[in-house]
Amino acid sequence: MKTALKETLAPGERRRQEILSLAVDIASAEGLEGLTIGRLAGELGMSKSGLFGHFGSKEDLQLATVTRARDVFIQEILIPAEQRSRGLERLLSYLQRWLRYIERSVFRGGCFFAAAGLEFDSRPGRVRSLIAELSRNWLQLLADEIEEARSRGEIQASADPAQVAFEVHGLVQEANWAFRLLDDPDSFRRAESAIRNRLGAAATDQGAAVIAERRNP
Amino acid sequence: MKTALKETLAPGERRRQEILSLAVDIASAEGLEGLTIGRLAGELGMSKSGLFGHFGSKEDLQLATVTRARDVFIQEILIPAEQRSRGLERLLSYLQRWLRYIERSVFRGGCFFAAAGLEFDSRPGRVRSLIAELSRNWLQLLADEIEEARSRGEIQASADPAQVAFEVHGLVQEANWAFRLLDDPDSFRRAESAIRNRLGAAATDQGAAVIAERRNP
DNA sequence: CCTACCGATCGGTAGG
DNA sequence: CCTACCGATCGGTAGG
Numbered sequence: 001m002k003t004a005l006k007e008t009l010a011p012g013e014r015r016r017q018e019i020l021s022l023a024v025d026i027a028s029a030e031g032l033e034g035l036t037i038g039r040l041a042g043e044l045g046m047s048k049s050g051l052f053g054h055f056g057s058k059e060d061l062q063l064a065t066v067t068r069a070r071d072v073f074i075q076e077i078l079i080p081a082e083q084r085s086r087g088l089e090r091l092l093s094y095l096q097r098w099l100r101y102i103e104r105s106v107f108r109g110g111c112f113f114a115a116a117g118l119e120f121d122s123r124p125g126r127v128r129s130l131i132a133e134l135s136r137n138w139l140q141l142l143a144d145e146i147e148e149a150r151s152r153g154e155i156q157a158s159a160d161p162a163q164v165a166f167e168v169h170g171l172v173q174e175a176n177w178a179f180r181l182l183d184d185p186d187s188f189r190r191a192e193s194a195i196r197n198r199l200g201a202a203a204t205d206q207g208a209a210v211i212a213e214r215r216n217p
Numbered sequence: 218m219k220t221a222l223k224e225t226l227a228p229g230e231r232r233r234q235e236i237l238s239l240a241v242d243i244a245s246a247e248g249l250e251g252l253t254i255g256r257l258a259g260e261l262g263m264s265k266s267g268l269f270g271h272f273g274s275k276e277d278l279q280l281a282t283v284t285r286a287r288d289v290f291i292q293e294i295l296i297p298a299e300q301r302s303r304g305l306e307r308l309l310s311y312l313q314r315w316l317r318y319i320e321r322s323v324f325r326g327g328c329f330f331a332a333a334g335l336e337f338d339s340r341p342g343r344v345r346s347l348i349a350e351l352s353r354n355w356l357q358l359l360a361d362e363i364e365e366a367r368s369r370g371e372i373q374a375s376a377d378p379a380q381v382a383f384e385v386h387g388l389v390q391e392a393n394w395a396f397r398l399l400d401d402p403d404s405f406r407r408a409e410s411a412i413r414n415r416l417g418a419a420a421t422d423q424g425a426a427v428i429a430e431r432r433n434p
Numbered sequence: 435c436c437t438a439c440c441g442a443t444c445g446g447t448a449g450g
Numbered sequence: 451c452c453t454a455c456c457g458a459t460c461g462g463t464a465g466g
Binding site for chain 3: 451452453454455456457458459460461462463464465466
């Protein structure tokens with residue numbers, strides 16, 4: 001998307017995207033509060049006020065940075081996974097791509113939303129609201145795909161989609177935590193294995209076949 | 218512990234503990250970097266340099282704050298749970314007390330270590346090392362208790378204690394995340410239900426009886 | 435986009 | 451424990 005957009009955007013908007021590209025990288029590592037206008041301007045070789053002109057305030061910069069992180073997340077995970085058939089296959093694609101995106105360290109500081117969510121959970125305001133809304137949407141999207149799998153007969157009728165979504169979402173977040181803080185690269189294997197077992201336990205025979213097929217993608 | 222220690226500590230040490238008690242509360246909400254010496258001094262009605270004299274540097278204040286959070290965690294969770302029999306019963310007590318400690322909001326900003334871990338995972342130094350060490354120890358303690366349950370015949374011999382510890386640890390962290398960011402109080406019920414199912418799947422008949430007994434503690 | 439500035443606050447120090 | 455200070459940096463503004 002970055003490359004594609006660059007061709008068609010006005011110069012002012014291109015510059016803005018360049019700024020946000022660095023901003024989201026800094027913020028993933030140092031936090032959205034640690035993202036200071038002076039530092040961002042310095043790393044880009046421009047003046048503070050020059051950079052500031054692209055945004056009305058620090059809060060607007062933070063909001064734009066969160067939105068940019070969302071765009072990357074959509075590009076890296078949602079759009080590719082949506083090529084897959086709906087139901088368990090697409091759900092597994094979401095989760096595996098999310099794990100790979102953390103493992104590849106798309107952002108310097110790991111999963112942007114995990115860091116920003118815990119940083120802002122005690123700071124009421126527009127930034128917290130936006131992070132919460134996007135996080136809720138992602139969790140709901142996972143639950144919706146589980147519901148779709150259930151309606152297709154891949155998941156047992158007795159399964160609770162919101163509960164299963166809570167669990168698999170937590171497993172990926174745990175992998176991010178263990179990888180980033182404990183430097184444990186096994187965390188991805190652990191998360192993937194746990195996800196497979198959890199979905200396998202809720203699956204019908206038909207669903208189990210989908211999971212088995214995806215073993216070596 | 219706070220009250221008990223107050224009686225026996227030297228006045229200088231008492232004052233230090235009062236400072237750290239507020240510090241850990243502020244840091245849980247605003248982060249260990251957001252914990253500034255000026256603010257801490259202001260809220261305590263003392264001068265910056267007066268407060269600074271208790272610590273050699275900002276980093277030493279952060280290290281003392283992390284250590285204080287560890288002491289509270291030990292007092293609130295480890296010591297009470299250690300009254301229980303070893304194995305599955307103690308493991309369930311650890312996890313349930315951990316969930317209650319988050320739900321009760323012992324610290325203003327929720328689980329101190331969850332927030333501090335993700336804040337410092339990209340900031341090398343002594344603070345990060347300490348947080349990582351304590352987090353690793355806690356995860357290992359859960360794994361050790363699962364291993365103990367296995368050796369007692371409560372958990373199947375085929376179960377991998379480190380894997381089970383990873384999963385149940387992740388479920389509690391997910392509950393903290395959903396409670397703090399999404400304001401979802403159901404997250405505790407979801408986490409507890411998932412923990413019970415996961416341990417139940419790995420349990421022997423003997424272990425299943427222990428889990429069933431603890432249903433309404 | 436820039437220079438030049440504002441008041442506030444940061445971590446930290448000198449000296450008592 | 452205090453006052454009084456240091457240089458650096460914060461978010462933000464004026465004026466071009």
